[in-house]
Amino acid sequence: MAEASFTPRVFSGIQPSGGLTLGNYLGAMKRFVEMQDRGEFETIYCMVDLHAITVWQDPEKLRRATRELCAGFIAAGIDPERSILFNQSQVPEHAQLGWIFNCVARMGWMQRMTQFKDKAGKNAQNASLGLFAYPALMAADILAYHATHVPVGEDQKQHLELTRDIAIKFNNDFGVDFFPVTEPVIEGAATRVMSLRDGSKKMSKSDPSDMSRINMTDDADAIAQKIRKARTDPEALPSEAKGLEDRAEARNLVNIYAALADQSVDQVLADVGGKQFSEFKPMLSDLAVAKLSPISGEMARLMEDQTEIDRILGRGAERAQEIAAPILEKTYDIVGMVRSR
Numbered sequence: 001m002a003e004a005s006f007t008p009r010v011f012s013g014i015q016p017s018g019g020l021t022l023g024n025y026l027g028a029m030k031r032f033v034e035m036q037d038r039g040e041f042e043t044i045y046c047m048v049d050l051h052a053i054t055v056w057q058d059p060e061k062l063r064r065a066t067r068e069l070c071a072g073f074i075a076a077g078i079d080p081e082r083s084i085l086f087n088q089s090q091v092p093e094h095a096q097l098g099w100i101f102n103c104v105a106r107m108g109w110m111q112r113m114t115q116f117k118d119k120a121g122k123n124a125q126n127a128s129l130g131l132f133a134y135p136a137l138m139a140a141d142i143l144a145y146h147a148t149h150v151p152v153g154e155d156q157k158q159h160l161e162l163t164r165d166i167a168i169k170f171n172n173d174f175g176v177d178f179f180p181v182t183e184p185v186i187e188g189a190a191t192r193v194m195s196l197r198d199g200s201k202k203m204s205k206s207d208p209s210d211m212s213r214i215n216m217t218d219d220a221d222a223i224a225q226k227i228r229k230a231r232t233d234p235e236a237l238p239s240e241a242k243g244l245e246d247r248a249e250a251r252n253l254v255n256i257y258a259a260l261a262d263q264s265v266d267q268v269l270a271d272v273g274g275k276q277f278s279e280f281k282p283m284l285s286d287l288a289v290a291k292l293s294p295i296s297g298e299m300a301r302l303m304e305d306q307t308e309i310d311r312i313l314g315r316g317a318e319r320a321q322e323i324a325a326p327i328l329e330k331t332y333d334i335v336g337m338v339r340s341r
């Protein structure tokens with residue numbers, strides 16, 4: 001595949017299915033800002049509301065979470081002029097291309113998706129059909145823009161492999177070189193931020209325990225309290241990354257520190273190696289508060305002007321559609337749909 005023929009373009013999405021967590025910020029949003037600021041890519045970021053409704057969402061809460069997520073993107077540093085920022089349902093090409101991909105992806109591929117198995121749980125018969133088809137819609141999100149690079153957290157790796165498989169199968173089935181084989185970008189110290197209560201579980205907005213996560217809207221006291229209570233072990237911190245190997249909770253806190261401070265884990269450990277958690281935790285909470293409170297303050301300020309947020313989303317949707325509409329038209333043409341108007 002001649003990758004050079006595609007414009008370097010980044011696409012990523014976050015579900016408006018509740019508040020933003022520190023995991024979303026470090027694993028996704030902070031890196032979205034970095035890719036925007038590098039200036040090497042066109043950057044497109046999406047609030048994936050169609051993905052959110054694959055599990056039940058209260059309509060009013062969904063509307064609010066979508067606007068709050070938009071405020072979060074901007075507060076974190078996404079510039080709605082330099083990047084395209086919009087919500088998925090305002091650009092119907094996502095759902096339209098999603099249908100085509102439902103007909104490209106195979107049942108067997110979808111059945112292997114671990115996120116479906118996790119989310120559907122024991123009662124998979126009662127899961128929505130949308131939850132099963134979710135990764136095909138995600139492939140459509142990406143490929144509707146011929147995106148070449150997709151920054152995500154570690155948990156999305158399998159979905160991006162499926163996106164590549166869909167692009168390859170489509171190209172082969174129709175004998176074209178139309179969709180790019182997208183590169184996942186899963187980099188940095190915080191591609192998998194873990195729960196503060198259990199170092200074997202991902203930090204998640206859907207965890208029943210609020211103490212397990214730091215929310216982007218938490219105030220300084222809440223952040224400090226959650227870090228103070230975070231599970232750890234009784235040992236001092238090691239001075240090299242190797243010493244964190246069997247210490248999931250310790251590793252998680254050091255990774256969070258490194259990502260917030262823009263340092264490598266080795267740099268952090270060179271400074272804090274030998275310290276007890278009683279000393280390291282206050283350092284971590286000061287750093288977290290210093291980095292997060294300007295963002296949460298700015299989010300709250302932006303949320304006061306919803307008309308402006310809706311204007312930004314509307315304008316973003318128009319710009320997104322300018323890219324996606326011709327790609328969808330060409331896809332329909334390749335597939336053999338008659339287009340008579």
Ligand code: AMP
Pocket residue numbers: 013014015016023024025026027028151152153154155156190191192193194202203204
């Ligand atoms: P979601 O909230 O599931 O829509 O996820 C949005 C983005 O945040 C995706 O790129 C995820 O991979 C990333 N993400 C979510 N939770 C975490 C976490 N605990 N650690 C790192 N990245 C995460």
Ligand code: TRP
Pocket residue numbers: 011012013014015048051137138141142150151152156159
């Ligand atoms: N599935 C992603 C998540 O839950 C969200 C998502 C939807 C996405 N479409 C995308 C991420 C396209 C990257 C690209 O985290």
